[in-house]
Amino acid sequence: MSYSPDLSSGFNGTRLRTPNHASCSGMCSDCVQECPALCEIGLSAIRGTEAAYPANPNGSQFASEKKYPIDFSDFNINGRVFGARGLPEDADIAHPLSVDLSCSFGIAHPVAQKMPLILPAVAKLNWQDYYAGAAIAGVTAVIGEAVVNKDSGAEFSNGRLTYSPLIKDMISRFRVYDRGYGDIVLQANYDDVSFGVLEYAIEKLGVKSVELKLGQAAKGIQAVSKTMSYEEATAIKAKGRMVYPDPASPEIQKMLSSGFKPVFRAMGRLPMYREESL
Template identity: 50%
Template sequence: MTYSPNLSSAFNDTFHRSRHLSPQSGMCSFCTEDCEGPCEIALAAVLGARAVYPTNTGANQIASEKDYPLDYSHFNINGRVFGAVGAGLNFAEANIFRVNLESEYGRFHPVRLAMPLILPALIKMNWEDYFGGAAMAGVTCVIGEDSRTKDPELRLEHGKVVHFPALQKMLDAFRRYDRGYGQIVLQCNIEDDMMGVPEYAIQVHGAQAIELKFGQGAKGTQPVNRLKDREEALIKQALGHLVLPDPTDPAIVQAEADGVCPNFYIYSRLPIWDEEYLIPRIAELRQLGAKNIYLKMAGYDREDIRRVLQLGSQAEVDMITFDGAGGGSGYSPCKMMNEWGLPTVLLEETVLQITRDMKNNGLYVPAITITGGFSSEDQVFKALAYGRGHVTSVGIGRAAMAAAMTGKHIGQRIEAGEVPKAYQKYGSSVAQIYGDLPELRALYGKAADDFSPGAIGVFSYLNKLAFGLKHFAALNRKFDMKYLDQTDLIPLTRDAKDLIKGRWFD
């Protein structure tokens, strides 16, 4: 059998002519010369290098299509009928509603979470509701890398950002609903850092938290974007981007005049960071006013994971998010999304092994978030239980984006008097149909009636996850999430058993 998808994908609307496939290559077993396709080979024959990336981009999200041989579905959730850990053994205390989901992290400036979730980096589609819903739910959220490129008013002087007014709107999307839980974090890649975005954000817009990005689970390298022509290439180059080939090269200028100019590509630089640079850099950002510093890492080589953890320990960062293969959302190479990196459960195991060694040696270990393909409370519970209290939170990215988009779309339909059929039985208005709006009124008063349906959608989705988590915790007679461990999981396969060996069977 093969775990890899065949040569057809929703990424680019490719498909096979035949239902008979060659499993190893992913091609039709019988390939004809008159086939118009488009399988992925046919698409590449026409589009060339462009076919490395999804063609269905725009207001869409994209994630891995690979069926990994080991994931959290290889575990069931345990259950118990005796005792009560973290609560008195009585009906008033030992009940689902009394399960404590709150936690706290932070080396110097503690950040409280109302539930053990964060919303990873985003700055596309409906980001306003994504950040607003995070604040309502009381969780941390992250503004994605390259956010400066979303601002048409962006201005640089001597290669440094001096005017980026859209950042205030991004930060305010969270701040206007901030109720003392969570935090909005600005993610910066190597380009952002080179252009002084962290300093600008802290000093001009009062940003309190910065995340430095090494990579993400669906995109281990930075993206490549094809540009329309040399004119656009010159504009991008003037904004500090790396453009290849160089549109100012005299040979390229002549090639354009001759009508034989090659394609231009904008390429985000790979992080060339090390301890010698980052540790003083992090100290500098703190001196400028940053209260919290985060790192974003993915399922790279084990020694790279170890090195980032040790660097984070030395620099005393507050949290490191580890993003496993199987998730997605961004503009990532098709095959990189499917075939690169450690699957999330194996990444979590790797991180746990390394952090255990660090703790045994008396080293500080930052808070750990695990993300990559999570969308439901059972998956979140399993990741937290697998983390044995060492994993602070689980990242919900693509699913929370979907909640922001659909919450907004359905709300607009309702307000236009076009209630979708699936929701007609609940009522005819947003106030009647959005079931957790009363929870928001309890937090914010009647002002909640004017909140965006998209933000309400994010809050409601996360509230559903939180309520489901309480059920699973109570099922195991654990009334605080900090008590979860691997005895709360039942391995269903030999591979799963090997990961938690000795905890269930000999």
């Protein structure tokens, strides 16, 4: 049995022409010359490595399209009809509203929670209600890595973050509804550490919980986003981020003067941590 994915995805805006697919390759079973669609093969042939990155990263959240051989419907929750666990065997006490799901995580400085849940990282879309809801529910929520890259009001001095109204607003959104349970956690990737995002958040905003990312999105790829203009690429590079190709290089300057507009990509650095540095 094959679980190979089809060569189309909402992730990169591709689609297949026909519902009949070859299971071993994910291609249409009849690939035609006059195809009006754009599958991942066509996209990669035209745009190269762009096929490996999302089409709309700033306006979307992505979930896995992988077809797993099991499903949540394969699991059953078997209730008990005799006795009780965790509560006295008393019908007036052992009822749903008496259930206690509280827990904690952490060793040196445990964080108490009302439920055993940690909401995954978000740094875009409706984060306001996301963080507020976590605080109201008494669970932990995570601010995604590289959030400072989305902050148009961020200020830097000598390559270090000195002010970020977006991070401040995100933390405040949780703190307004904080009931003493859960926490707001700030992720930091390699660039964030280099920019001093953690120091700023801890010293200026009182952040107590952080998460070091040992790889962008927990995997060994670099975060890559397309920039729409030379001016934008230059501004991003001035903040200390990597831009490819280098907008200041003589070759690019020559291309620009001749009317050619190259495609710039801002890239996150891969971590080069060592055990002793951690």
